[in-house]
Amino acid sequence: xxxxxxxxxxxxxxxxxxxxxxxxxxxxxxxxxxxxxxxxxxxxxxxxxxxxxxxxxxxxxxxxxxxxxxxxxxxxxxxxxxxxxxxxxxxxxxxxxxxxxxxxxxxxxxxxxxxxxxxxxxxxxxxxxxxxxxxxxxxxxxxxxxxxxxxxxxxxxxxxxxxxxxxxxxxxxxxxxxxxxxxxxxxxxxxxxxxxxxxxxxxxxxxxxxxxxxxxxxxxxxx
Amino acid sequence: xxxxxxxxxxxxxxxxxxxxxxxxxxxxxxxxxxxxxxxxxxxxxxxxxxxxxxxxxxxxxxxxxxxxxxxxxxxxxxxxxxxxxxxxxxxxxxxxxxxxxxxxxxxxxxxxxxxxxxxxxxxxxxxxxxxxxxxxxxxxxxxxxxxxxxxxxxxxxxxxxxxxxxxxxxxxxxxxxxxxxxxxxxxxxxxxxxxxxx
Numbered sequence: 001x002x003x004x005x006x007x008x009x010x011x012x013x014x015x016x017x018x019x020x021x022x023x024x025x026x027x028x029x030x031x032x033x034x035x036x037x038x039x040x041x042x043x044x045x046x047x048x049x050x051x052x053x054x055x056x057x058x059x060x061x062x063x064x065x066x067x068x069x070x071x072x073x074x075x076x077x078x079x080x081x082x083x084x085x086x087x088x089x090x091x092x093x094x095x096x097x098x099x100x101x102x103x104x105x106x107x108x109x110x111x112x113x114x115x116x117x118x119x120x121x122x123x124x125x126x127x128x129x130x131x132x133x134x135x136x137x138x139x140x141x142x143x144x145x146x147x148x149x150x151x152x153x154x155x156x157x158x159x160x161x162x163x164x165x166x167x168x169x170x171x172x173x174x175x176x177x178x179x180x181x182x183x184x185x186x187x188x189x190x191x192x193x194x195x196x197x198x199x200x201x202x203x204x205x206x207x208x209x210x211x212x213x214x215x216x217x218x219x220x221x222x223x
Numbered sequence: 224x225x226x227x228x229x230x231x232x233x234x235x236x237x238x239x240x241x242x243x244x245x246x247x248x249x250x251x252x253x254x255x256x257x258x259x260x261x262x263x264x265x266x267x268x269x270x271x272x273x274x275x276x277x278x279x280x281x282x283x284x285x286x287x288x289x290x291x292x293x294x295x296x297x298x299x300x301x302x303x304x305x306x307x308x309x310x311x312x313x314x315x316x317x318x319x320x321x322x323x324x325x326x327x328x329x330x331x332x333x334x335x336x337x338x339x340x341x342x343x344x345x346x347x348x349x350x351x352x353x354x355x356x357x358x359x360x361x362x363x364x365x366x367x368x369x370x371x372x373x374x375x376x377x378x379x380x381x382x383x384x385x386x387x388x389x390x391x392x393x394x395x396x397x398x399x400x401x402x403x404x405x406x407x408x409x410x411x412x413x414x415x416x417x418x419x420x421x
Binding site: 045048049050051052069070071072073074076077078080082083084085086087088097098101102103128129136 | 272273275276277278280281282283284285286287288289417420421
C-alpha cells in the first residue's frame with residue numbers, strides 16, 4: 001500500500017502541492033487528472049523522490065520513502081514524460097542497466113519477450129537517441145515488464161502512442177491489475193482514466209479531491 | 224581532454240623562449256593551469272549523458288544510494304584526468320626542454336592526490352549545477368574559487384619535487400591537499416542525495 005501524507009511542495013514560494021493526502025491500496029489504481037500546470041507531474045516526481053518536498057511523507061508498505069533509505073523505493077517504478085534512459089545506449093543495454101539498478105538481473109529471454117511485446121524487437125540494437133516519441137513510450141512499458149515493481153507511477157502514458165500502442169498499454173494495465181499490482185496514472189483525460197481506475201483524484205490549486213467515478217457533478221476532462 | 228592539453232603545451236613551447244633553468248621557475252604553475260582547464264572540460268561532460276532524456280531520473284528513482292553517483296563520478300573523473308596527465312606531462316618535459324625528474328613516484332602520487340581533490344570538488348559542483356539553467360557557465364564560476372587553494376598547494380608541491388627538496392620543507396602543502404580531499408569527498412558523499420533532487 002502507498003500512502004501520501006500531507007505532501008507540500010513549492011516552487012519559488014509558489015505553492016504547488018498543499019497537504020496532498022491519499023492512499024493506493026494493493027491492487028488499486030488511482031487516476032489523477034487536472035488542468036495544465038496543476039502539479040500532476042510534480043506530484044509523481046515527489047512520490048518517486050526525484051523532486052524534494054517541503055513537508056509531508058510518502059510511505060510504501062509503512063516505510064517512509066522521503067525519510068528512509070534508498071531501499072524503501074525498491075517496489076516503486078516511475079515512467080515519466082522523459083524516457084529516463086541513456087540516449088547512447090541501445091534498448092537492450094538500457095533495460096539491462098535499469099533492471100540491475102533495481103537489483104534484478106534480467107535474462108535474455110525475458111528481455112527479448114518484453115521487447116517483442118512492445119514492438120521494439122527489431123530496433124533493439126539502435127541507440128535510443130534515434131527513437132521516436134512513441135517508441136520511447138513503448139520502451140518505458142518494456143522497462144515496466146522487465147523490472148519487478150509493486151507500484152507503478154505513469155505520467156501521461158498515452159502521449160506519443162499510436163492506436164495499437166494505446167491498446168497495448170490498456171492490455172498491460174488490465175494484466176497488472178489482475179496480478180494485484182498498484183498503479184498511479186496521470187492523464188488529462190478523465191474519461192480514459194475512469195475506464196480502469198478504482199478511484200479518481202482531481203488535483204486543483206494544489207489540493208487533491210477524490211471524485212466519485214462517472215459523476216456528473218465533478219470536473220470534466222481537462223483540455 | 225588530451226588533445227586540448229597537448230595543444231596548450233605546444234603553444235607554451237612556441238611562446239616561451241627561456242632557458243630551461245629560467246623556465247623551471249614558473250613551469251609548475253603553467254602545468255597545473257593546463258590540468259585545471261582539462262578538468263573543467265571533463266567536468267562539463269560529467270553529467271552530460273544524464274541530462275539528455277533525463278537519464279538521471281532513472282538513477283534517482285531507483286533504490287540506489289545516491290551517494291554512489293557522486294562516488295562513481297568522482298573516481299571515474301579522477302581516472303580520466305590521471306590518464307590525461309600521464310600523456311601530457313612527458314610531452315611537457317619534452318617540448319619545454321625540462322629534465323625528467325628522478326622521483327617519478329612522488330610526481331604520480333602528487334597528481335593522484337590532487338586529482339582526487341579537484342574531482343571531489345568538481346563532481347559536487349557538477350551535481351549542483353547539473354539542472355541549473357546556465358550550468359555550463361555556473362560550473363567554472365563555482366569551481367575555480369573552491370579549487371584555488373588546492374592548486375596553489377599543488378604548484379608549491381610540484382616546485383618542491385622539481386627542486387628535490389626534503390619532504391619536511393613542503394609537507395604543509397601536502398597536508399593541505401589531503402585535507403581538501405577528505406573534506407570535499409566526505410561532504411560530497413553526505414550531501415549528494417540532497418543536491419541531486421530537483
